Amino acid sequence: MRFPWNRMESDLKREVAHHLDLLTAEYERRGHSHEDAVWMAKREFGGSEQVKERCRDERRWAWMSGIWQDFTFARRQMRRSPAFAATAILTLALSIAANVIVFGVLQALILRPLDVPHADRVMTLARTDQTYPIFPYPEVGDVRDASTVFSAVAAWSVWDLGLEANGVTRPVWAFPVSGQYFEAVSIQPFLGRLLGRADDDHPGASQAAVLSWPSWQSYFGADPNIVGKTIRLNKHPYTIVGVTPEGFYGTEKFVQPALFVPMANAASFGEGDLESRGYANVWSIVRIKDGVSMPQVQTELNTIAAGIRRQFPKADEKLGFKLTRSGLMGDFLGAPARAFLAAVMALAGIVLLAACANLGSLFAARTADRTREIAIRMAIGSSRWRILRQVLVEAFVISILGGACACGIAWMALTSLAAWHPPTTYPIVFFVTPQPSLILMALLTSVLAGVLFGVMPLRQIFRTDPNDAIKSGGNQAFAGRRWALRDVLLAAQIALCCVTVTAAFVSLRGLGKALTMDMGIKPKHALIAKFELSQAGYLGAAADQFQRRLLERVSQLPGVAAAGYANSTPLNQDTPTTEVFSQQTTDFRASNRAFYSYDYAVSPGYFSAAGTALLAGRDVSFADTPKTPDVAVVNQQFARRLFHSEDAVGRYFKNSSGLPIQIVGVVADGKYLTLSEDPAEVAFFPISQEAATKTSLVVRIRPDFPDDATNDMAATVRKVIRDLDPSVPIRESSPWNNQLGMTFFLSQVATAALGIFGAFGLLLSIAGTFGLASYTVSKRLRELSIRVALGGQAKQILAASLGRMLILLGSGSLVGIVLGVAASRLLSAVVYQASAQDPFVLIAVALTMVLSGSLSVAGPVRRALRTDPATLLREQ
Amino acid sequence: MANKKTDLIQGTLDLLILKTVAHEPIHGYGIAQRILLTSKEMLQVQQGSLYPALHRLQRKGLLKSEWKESGSGPMGKYYTLTASGRKTLQEEQAQWQRYAGAVALVLES
Numbered sequence: 001m002r003f004p005w006n007r008m009e010s011d012l013k014r015e016v017a018h019h020l021d022l023l024t025a026e027y028e029r030r031g032h033s034h035e036d037a038v039w040m041a042k043r044e045f046g047g048s049e050q051v052k053e054r055c056r057d058e059r060r061w062a063w064m065s066g067i068w069q070d071f072t073f074a075r076r077q078m079r080r081s082p083a084f085a086a087t088a089i090l091t092l093a094l095s096i097a098a099n100v101i102v103f104g105v106l107q108a109l110i111l112r113p114l115d116v117p118h119a120d121r122v123m124t125l126a127r128t129d130q131t132y133p134i135f136p137y138p139e140v141g142d143v144r145d146a147s148t149v150f151s152a153v154a155a156w157s158v159w160d161l162g163l164e165a166n167g168v169t170r171p172v173w174a175f176p177v178s179g180q181y182f183e184a185v186s187i188q189p190f191l192g193r194l195l196g197r198a199d200d201d202h203p204g205a206s207q208a209a210v211l212s213w214p215s216w217q218s219y220f221g222a223d224p225n226i227v228g229k230t231i232r233l234n235k236h237p238y239t240i241v242g243v244t245p246e247g248f249y250g251t252e253k254f255v256q257p258a259l260f261v262p263m264a265n266a267a268s269f270g271e272g273d274l275e276s277r278g279y280a281n282v283w284s285i286v287r288i289k290d291g292v293s294m295p296q297v298q299t300e301l302n303t304i305a306a307g308i309r310r311q312f313p314k315a316d317e318k319l320g321f322k323l324t325r326s327g328l329m330g331d332f333l334g335a336p337a338r339a340f341l342a343a344v345m346a347l348a349g350i351v352l353l354a355a356c357a358n359l360g361s362l363f364a365a366r367t368a369d370r371t372r373e374i375a376i377r378m379a380i381g382s383s384r385w386r387i388l389r390q391v392l393v394e395a396f397v398i399s400i401l402g403g404a405c406a407c408g409i410a411w412m413a414l415t416s417l418a419a420w421h422p423p424t425t426y427p428i429v430f431f432v433t434p435q436p437s438l439i440l441m442a443l444l445t446s447v448l449a450g451v452l453f454g455v456m457p458l459r460q461i462f463r464t465d466p467n468d469a470i471k472s473g474g475n476q477a478f479a480g481r482r483w484a485l486r487d488v489l490l491a492a493q494i495a496l497c498c499v500t501v502t503a504a505f506v507s508l509r510g511l512g513k514a515l516t517m518d519m520g521i522k523p524k525h526a527l528i529a530k531f532e533l534s535q536a537g538y539l540g541a542a543a544d545q546f547q548r549r550l551l552e553r554v555s556q557l558p559g560v561a562a563a564g565y566a567n568s569t570p571l572n573q574d575t576p577t578t579e580v581f582s583q584q585t586t587d588f589r590a591s592n593r594a595f596y597s598y599d600y601a602v603s604p605g606y607f608s609a610a611g612t613a614l615l616a617g618r619d620v621s622f623a624d625t626p627k628t629p630d631v632a633v634v635n636q637q638f639a640r641r642l643f644h645s646e647d648a649v650g651r652y653f654k655n656s657s658g659l660p661i662q663i664v665g666v667v668a669d670g671k672y673l674t675l676s677e678d679p680a681e682v683a684f685f686p687i688s689q690e691a692a693t694k695t696s697l698v699v700r701i702r703p704d705f706p707d708d709a710t711n712d713m714a715a716t717v718r719k720v721i722r723d724l725d726p727s728v729p730i731r732e733s734s735p736w737n738n739q740l741g742m743t744f745f746l747s748q749v750a751t752a753a754l755g756i757f758g759a760f761g762l763l764l765s766i767a768g769t770f771g772l773a774s775y776t777v778s779k780r781l782r783e784l785s786i787r788v789a790l791g792g793q794a795k796q797i798l799a800a801s802l803g804r805m806l807i808l809l810g811s812g813s814l815v816g817i818v819l820g821v822a823a824s825r826l827l828s829a830v831v832y833q834a835s836a837q838d839p840f841v842l843i844a845v846a847l848t849m850v851l852s853g854s855l856s857v858a859g860p861v862r863r864a865l866r867t868d869p870a871t872l873l874r875e876q
Numbered sequence: 877m878a879n880k881k882t883d884l885i886q887g888t889l890d891l892l893i894l895k896t897v898a899h900e901p902i903h904g905y906g907i908a909q910r911i912l913l914t915s916k917e918m919l920q921v922q923q924g925s926l927y928p929a930l931h932r933l934q935r936k937g938l939l940k941s942e943w944k945e946s947g948s949g950p951m952g953k954y955y956t957l958t959a960s961g962r963k964t965l966q967e968e969q970a971q972w973q974r975y976a977g978a979v980a981l982v983l984e985s
Binding site for chain 2: 011014015016017018022023044045046050051054055057058750867
């Protein structure tokens with residue numbers, strides 16, 4: 001490459017050579033022989049390299065050319081020892097990528113504010129008595145009417161609607177919003193207008209809908225004349241009045257609605273009674289007025305809550321309000337998400353620390369390798385600064401390369417995470433677009449880590465006497481018997497890696513248990529078709545007829561072992577609850593309640609289709625009608641809780657309106673909301689007594705059929721529904737196991753994250769151990785070969801060369817396992833049945849460490865044992 | 877070579893180089909030789925100081941250099957004064973003479 005300083009360099013060389021020529025000629029003229037003259041000229045001139053170096057210092061771009069020389073030298077060094085360079089770069093890339101990915105998710109879900117003006121004034125109204133921030137609609141109205149500290153108070157919810165446009169009906173997720181919703185978020189429409197107070201004034205006040213940007217793009221082809229067009233929602237005509245701007249997804253960071261409709265129209269969609277104070281079904285957001293402080297807000301909320309409690313003591317006697325950050329369902333998802341991300345961030349930090357330790361020992365070994373070279377350079381007049389600069393540049397090059405690789409990895413991971421939809425029917429999206437600031441962070445971390453640990457080992461060099469170093473070849477000075485910095489670093493690194501490995505095993509074990517546990521249902525060989533009949537205009541008796549006709553058809557299909565339907569199925573994240581009172585209760589206020597019970601409406605045949613064992617009594621029957629006495633089937637836990645025995649058939653309980661209900665059957669316990677829940681009480685009511693339009697048809701195929709027959713049957717069921725009425729929008733028809741994805745989702749995500757960190761940790765510790773072991777062996781080859789030559793046994797050679805490695809590995813692993821066990825207590829919050837005291841986990845971790853340890857020292861051990869003394873001593 | 881060598885007083889090397897270069901374009905070896913000759917072998921310039929000084933003066937813009945055929949043999953790097961080099965020479969020479977005169981006055985009193 002031609003650079004100014006390259007030309008200057010050759011210039012300088014020629015100038016010095018010219019001078020020497022003339023000097024030589026002078027001596028020859030005086031009668032010396034040519035050889036003598038050359039020698040005398042050189043002697044008179046003195047150290048030509050020193051002269052050159054001093055000339056270089058005088059030049060204008062002196063420092064630049066020096067740095068360039070350093071870069072060239074660094075490149076050459078890296079080419080000469082690619083293994084070192086690759087290990088260092090990989091170490092940095094992996095650990096920093098892990099940190100950037102976790103931080104990216106953290107930033108997207110927690111740190112970044114909502115994309116609305118003055119996002120810090122928009123808060124979620126939450127309850128003091130539970131973390132799930134859900135309210136009866138009238139209470140939100142009370143807060144809106146009584147408060148003076150908010151500029152807007154709004155309710156919102158999520159409805160599953162059938163959107164009919166351009167001749168196609170699609171199931172979509174809509175946000176029903178109350179009148180002040182768009183005042184609370186304060187956004188400007190991209191097209192047309194947003195929904196206002198007038199739209200929500202009373203049921204039927206307005207048939208207006210606002211599209212979200214993504215649905216405008218995908219369902220309407222970004223039609224610029226969309227405003228004013230008519231669509232049908234569950235067969236009701238609605239006019240599109242506007243489109244929200246790109247990047248607005250409501251106030252929750254992971255839900256993406258297709259459209260917004262007035263909440264006042266709830267009844268027309270069969271979405272329950274907005275006036276009921278006994279049924280909490282809406283979430284609420286508020287915008288705080290400018291200049292109002294949080295204590296003021298809280299005082300006012302307390303007053304309002306006290307007022308509501310006084311006025312409606314039966315409805316909600318524990319009511320209390322508070323405000324939480326918006327974005328993750330208040331603290332309901334926010335708190336666990338923050339806790340989990342903090343834990344993962346800590347793990348990522350540990351990986352980074354381990355990587356730094358690894359890097360430190362790599363650089364230390366490398367610097368020790370170069371002791372002789374550096375000593376020679378110092379002896380011939382190089383300044384310390386010059387040597388330091390050279391090492392700095394080398395560390396810098398490596399860290400920049402590592403940082404760049406890390407950015408690439410992190411970018412790919414975050415982009416694919418953003419494009420990924422979790423296995424659920426809910427409109428969940430991760431908006432984790434990588435931020436440019438992340439790149440900066442990655443590079444900074446990388447350079448800091450690289451340079452810091454690259455330069456640290458130089459201390460030992462500067463302390464050395466160049467004379468000694470040159471004489472001993474740098475060989476014995478450091479690799480010998482003293483405990484060096486790099487030994488401590490290695491032990492620390494192994495301990496840290498052991499923590500991540502322990503965490504990975506704990507979560508793997510937890511997931512394994514979760515996957516094989518008894519869920520009270522048998523999803524294998526079963527499929528579920530889900531649809532909402534009100535979206536096709538069926539209500540009441542019409543829906544009941546449709547469901548029965550469908551069940552008849554499906555039961556007759558060849559290969560079907562059992563079929564039944566319900567309003568919902570366990571582990572579907574939408575389980576309604578009902579209040580249960582004992583038979584003796586006469587005052588049905590909340591404090592007299594026996595407990596809350598999950599509440600399903602099921603058809604005959606549902607239990608056998610779902611694989612839930614009927615332990616006593618009878619199944620529900622179509623003979624149970626609104627005209628016959630009310631009956632229910634309950635699970636064991638229900639019976640135990642209410643009667644302190646499982647003998648419940650024939651006994652009674654009451655619902656919140658005081659109606660006595662007879663228990664006709666008892667079924668086995670199961671899991672209903674999450675896998676990690678404690679045993680929960682459940683009541684199954686006959687769907688013929690408690691009609692529901694929301695339908696989950698469960699079909700079990702014959703057990704002798706192969707697994708993939710479930711898929712075929714799912715398609716057949718879909719066809720049967722279409723044949724009955726093509727206008728029913730089928731949300732899903734697929735094997736039950738696929739639909740349970742979301743249930744395992746959290747533990748799977750946790751396990752995947754922890755597993756990746758475990759793998760990172762393991763890789764790092766293998767790299768670190770291997771590096772140090774092979775370094776130790778190569779530094780002591782001379783000594784080892786002398787031992788071999790003198791008749792040392794293999795065992796002695798091993799003890800001499802790698803004894804210390806084993807001590808380091810053992811003590812590091814031990815400390816790591818203890819730390820890991822302590823840290824894993826925290827994991828039990830996220831991972832089902834995570835326990836670090838599990839002997840399986842301890843043995844697995846110990847085995848992994850032993851295996852990876854032996855793997856990483858195997859190469860160096862072979863080298864030590866195969867030493868041929870003759871060759872080696874000759875070489876040196 | 878000569879035995880009665882005197883070390884250069886700090887700071888005088890630049891002046892001597894400028895003065896030597898002022899006569900004609902000359903290379904590094906020539907500068908050292910000429911200073912030795914004209915000082916009757918009293919002043920010997922160390923090569924270790926000469927070249928850094930030449931590069932320093934060039935960086936300050938007092939000297940310029942070009943590669944030329946020397947009388948015999950290979951190409952040599954010849955230095956010449958620039959305009960500002962000539963000006964600096966006059967100033968420094970005058971200052972040196974004042975300084976030397978003053979020192980002489982003190983010593984002869």
